[in-house]
Amino acid sequence: MISGMEHKNPDLFTVSGVRVQGAPPEAATRNACKLCSPLGAAMVFNGIRGCLPFLHGSQGCATYIRRYMISHFREPVDIASSSFTEDDAIFGGARNFENGVENVIAQYSPECVGVATTCLSETIGENMIGMIKDFQKNHADKGPPLIHVSTPAYTGTHSDGYYAAIREVVAAFAEPCKERDVTRVNILPAMMSCEDLRHLRELCTIYGLEATVLPDYSTRLEGSSWGEYNRIPPGGTSIDEIKSMGDAAATIEFGHLVANRIDSAGMLLEKRSGSRRHALGWPIGIKLSDQLFTSLAIVSGKRMPESIAFDRGRVVDAYVDAHKYVSGKKAVVYGEPDLVIGLASFLSEIGIRPVVCATGSKGKGWKDLIASEIEGGMEDVLALSGADHAKIAEAAREVKPDLLLGSSKGYPLARELNVPLVRIGFPIHDRFGGQRQLSVGYRGTLALFDRLVNAVMESKQEDSKTGYSYL
Amino acid sequence: MNTGDPTGGIQVLSDRSDQVWTKGSGKAFVCDKKSAAGSVTQRACAFCGSRVVLYPIADALHIVHGPIGCAVYNWDIRGALSSGPQLHRNSFSTDLAEKEVVFGGEKKLKASLIELIDYYKPKAAFVYSTCIVGVIGDDVEAICKVVTKETGIDVIPVDSPGFKGTKRSGYQAACEAAYRLVGTGSTENLGKYTINLMGEFNIAGEAWMIRRYFEQIGIEVVATITGDGRVDDLRRCHGAKLNLVQCSGSMTHLAKLLKDEHGIPMQRVSFFGFEDTARAIYAAAEFFGDPEIMRKAQELVRSEIAKFAPQIRDYKKKLKGKKAALYVGGAFKAFSLVLALRALGMKTVLAGTQTGSAEDYEQLKEICDEGTVIVDDSNPLELAKFVIEKDVDLFIGGVKERPVAYKLGVAFCDHNHERKIPLAGFEGMLSFAEEVAASVLSPVWKFVPRREALAVAAFEEARKGEGK
Numbered sequence: 001m002i003s004g005m006e007h008k009n010p011d012l013f014t015v016s017g018v019r020v021q022g023a024p025p026e027a028a029t030r031n032a033c034k035l036c037s038p039l040g041a042a043m044v045f046n047g048i049r050g051c052l053p054f055l056h057g058s059q060g061c062a063t064y065i066r067r068y069m070i071s072h073f074r075e076p077v078d079i080a081s082s083s084f085t086e087d088d089a090i091f092g093g094a095r096n097f098e099n100g101v102e103n104v105i106a107q108y109s110p111e112c113v114g115v116a117t118t119c120l121s122e123t124i125g126e127n128m129i130g131m132i133k134d135f136q137k138n139h140a141d142k143g144p145p146l147i148h149v150s151t152p153a154y155t156g157t158h159s160d161g162y163y164a165a166i167r168e169v170v171a172a173f174a175e176p177c178k179e180r181d182v183t184r185v186n187i188l189p190a191m192m193s194c195e196d197l198r199h200l201r202e203l204c205t206i207y208g209l210e211a212t213v214l215p216d217y218s219t220r221l222e223g224s225s226w227g228e229y230n231r232i233p234p235g236g237t238s239i240d241e242i243k244s245m246g247d248a249a250a251t252i253e254f255g256h257l258v259a260n261r262i263d264s265a266g267m268l269l270e271k272r273s274g275s276r277r278h279a280l281g282w283p284i285g286i287k288l289s290d291q292l293f294t295s296l297a298i299v300s301g302k303r304m305p306e307s308i309a310f311d312r313g314r315v316v317d318a319y320v321d322a323h324k325y326v327s328g329k330k331a332v333v334y335g336e337p338d339l340v341i342g343l344a345s346f347l348s349e350i351g352i353r354p355v356v357c358a359t360g361s362k363g364k365g366w367k368d369l370i371a372s373e374i375e376g377g378m379e380d381v382l383a384l385s386g387a388d389h390a391k392i393a394e395a396a397r398e399v400k401p402d403l404l405l406g407s408s409k410g411y412p413l414a415r416e417l418n419v420p421l422v423r424i425g426f427p428i429h430d431r432f433g434g435q436r437q438l439s440v441g442y443r444g445t446l447a448l449f450d451r452l453v454n455a456v457m458e459s460k461q462e463d464s465k466t467g468y469s470y471l
Numbered sequence: 472m473n474t475g476d477p478t479g480g481i482q483v484l485s486d487r488s489d490q491v492w493t494k495g496s497g498k499a500f501v502c503d504k505k506s507a508a509g510s511v512t513q514r515a516c517a518f519c520g521s522r523v524v525l526y527p528i529a530d531a532l533h534i535v536h537g538p539i540g541c542a543v544y545n546w547d548i549r550g551a552l553s554s555g556p557q558l559h560r561n562s563f564s565t566d567l568a569e570k571e572v573v574f575g576g577e578k579k580l581k582a583s584l585i586e587l588i589d590y591y592k593p594k595a596a597f598v599y600s601t602c603i604v605g606v607i608g609d610d611v612e613a614i615c616k617v618v619t620k621e622t623g624i625d626v627i628p629v630d631s632p633g634f635k636g637t638k639r640s641g642y643q644a645a646c647e648a649a650y651r652l653v654g655t656g657s658t659e660n661l662g663k664y665t666i667n668l669m670g671e672f673n674i675a676g677e678a679w680m681i682r683r684y685f686e687q688i689g690i691e692v693v694a695t696i697t698g699d700g701r702v703d704d705l706r707r708c709h710g711a712k713l714n715l716v717q718c719s720g721s722m723t724h725l726a727k728l729l730k731d732e733h734g735i736p737m738q739r740v741s742f743f744g745f746e747d748t749a750r751a752i753y754a755a756a757e758f759f760g761d762p763e764i765m766r767k768a769q770e771l772v773r774s775e776i777a778k779f780a781p782q783i784r785d786y787k788k789k790l791k792g793k794k795a796a797l798y799v800g801g802a803f804k805a806f807s808l809v810l811a812l813r814a815l816g817m818k819t820v821l822a823g824t825q826t827g828s829a830e831d832y833e834q835l836k837e838i839c840d841e842g843t844v845i846v847d848d849s850n851p852l853e854l855a856k857f858v859i860e861k862d863v864d865l866f867i868g869g870v871k872e873r874p875v876a877y878k879l880g881v882a883f884c885d886h887n888h889e890r891k892i893p894l895a896g897f898e899g900m901l902s903f904a905e906e907v908a909a910s911v912l913s914p915v916w917k918f919v920p921r922r923e924a925l926a927v928a929a930f931e932e933a934r935k936g937e938g939k
Contacts, residue, residue, distance in 0.1 A: 060516025
């Protein structure tokens, strides 16, 4: 046994147990800080009522994604595949596609099938739209509707797959405005927790608005115990609801990256139906949450209800009570781009410097997006895009952070540096309740703030020789 | 919708009706065929098969050549431990982007290999081909040759595009790759009584426990393949006199190569449960025909069983009569589990595997009781159907099967490569019993809807009886 090595980050040692030396490798990705785009699409399809995700390609993709989602949500996640063989890779998978969808219909009786491509089917140039048309023609248009999204994993990440799927769903079903309903609002969330989705809906209700949340996997990926087997778990946004999204007074679309896109789902709804888009950041922290509540006030025509004003007051009160424990601390933040931007904004308003803001996505203007949300300049902030966990670790070793914020994938680094990891985002597979974590709005900010402050205090307590019980 | 049928009338797909069999039915049974499209198989792909087998070789570099997904989903998810290097716990990938998919990824692969080898100084490197590489036609073999020459270490291609057959084809590709190292090392200094432990993945340190048994009776273990694996051990493993193959699905091909090319006989063994562990130790002892080794083996088995039997007996009292379902990777393991469950007083009512061979299933069919359902390459709907119909108390499987059990209020025991608790060997049988009991005997089940429904049914039955 090489002494002590087993406690260290595996990316840091040669096979003989010597610390690595020299210029770090650049060509390969080492411990990716991203997932593939079909996973994002599968998340969205899990948020549509009665929808079964179907990946056109090798079956490993579906199985891997299922496994990954199950370990986070701890719920059944069924994803079908056309199970390509060598012949299909050469001659095309049309027959497998047709047979596969037939089998899915026979087994699951889905209300719709969400078809996403994979690297393989994209590369061999499968004509998905043609295949879907053929399928519908061969089945006399009697089968459930098929939604198609193109998700080759060699372009973009799970985050891109997620937004692309929402866009395709809206493009496929949303109809032009029939009758404007001022009590309705569309919510297009980022890849948030089930609790976040529930909270966003609840907030709309408080403002007297009925929300169509797309996707809404909050029930399907965090449900109750079953007495009988649900082939497709209950919950999700129905196709009928999606059809009438154009009637809503407005659409609130989350995410800085989406905000900059002219072809986002929200933009599409605005163009098609005149339902006005409010492009907002991931609402974490007071500043970004304020923007959400402002939008809700504009859409509903109501001033901020007292209960929410109280919630805001409680956040401010908590910030004040605990500020000394976090003020001046340094954090490393990583994960989905929109989440990282939201967290950077939140951290800078509580006096923590987000000294490394990293994402595995590649995107132009990453540094500017971060800069737009944090106070005090970017001199000491490293904005990394297209980063992997090995690169994040290298940066972290330099800056010696006091804590990390991100998915479970930061654990080896947290262990190496002996600093707390505040788990947020996806995946959280080494703790329970990732899907139940609330992090958006004032109440979510408060919950996240408590988690963060307590993580810092716990580590202070653990490291103390005396073991104070009264900090 | 309440149809009165809690399975909602789930039917087995006609495409795979011959892969579901009930003992006593007299029907034919088919296995080892590719998964039906749209069946939501629990299997992964050929790439997964090869990766699972080779990655525990801890002093080798493992790089996945392809877009990111394939590499990222198996980053350090498994419980194979290493007694030294930890390089295998990283996830390296060429992470191909659109540009490389169009113009080829050979350059990036070469650059990646050179840099990673220079940085981490591995003893060898394995390059796993994914679907994309199979399609765009990168000459991985040629790159490996060039890099071998430039770096001086063996760089070995693993021909494992996901679409290339089933997970079993991936096992085969892994064995072919591993075999390239076999025979390249010196077998001097190897003793008289030597074995290789094959298809042992050192989940939670199981290989260390098993190795200790053999050392205790005077048998030397040359290589554990592939758990806690080392490149140099593979190089000289052809010097062993006997191969004990545990996970036969993954390692039979390599064992066969060792038999054909080096004349080393193989025996299938299992280290799950008292019976199979003892049988495996005796098999090796018998092979060498040294009475001293046999005496030591008997002594070991006796003393180990004596150590744990009283506690197992206590668990048996509590678990007697409970019904179990199991769905695991390979059938040989399923076979052991049926026996281990029987030792705990439990009855297996459903047994299935992802990749069992006809030979495996024959054995499984033989030891199962009448009425037991046997499934090959099953899916969540079928598993749920039988869990409800057979009213099981325990499900044994992996992460993907867990929610099927839990949603329906059934206890669960994780018995795949992701677990972190050792279940092999004599002491492993105790942890198995502990884990099964911790779940089956938990008080939480009385709250689940299934139990409520059963209680209501029992009440109705009792009332009817009174009325007579």
